[in-house]
Amino acid sequence: MSPHDQPPLPAIGALVLDARRDRVGEVMDVICGRVLLRDPAGGREWEALPCDLRPATTGDALRARVADANDQAARSRL
Known part of the structure; x- marks a missing residue:
């Protein structure tokens, strides 16, 4: 990939999927x-x-929020 073919850099504050x-x-x-x-x-x-x-799609963002909620619930049971 040449330097001219680089994908655009996302804006600060944007939600992205790695x-x-x-x-x-x-x-x-x-x-x-x-x-x-x-x-x-x-x-x-x-x-x-x-x-x-x-x-990030709406589904990606929702998946991240659900994973965080599950992590918090698991920690609260300890």
């Missing part, structure tokens, strides 16, 4: 061609390449 990790993330920053993402519910940031990202 296909490599199968995780939805909110774009926190773009540094040197890498995108910093964070789970919409919070947590640690991770790096992704723009070619691994696509805009």
Whole structure:
């Protein structure tokens, strides 16, 4: 892929799906061609390449919220 074929960088605040990790993330920053993402519910940031990202669908965002709710319910049972 030539530099002219690079996918556009997502906007800060956008919800995207990181296909490599199968995780939805909110774009926190773009540094040197890498995108910093964070789970919409919070947590640690991770790096992704723009070619691994696509805009999150409504279903992707819902899946992330359900996973977070399930995690919180599991922690509350401990």
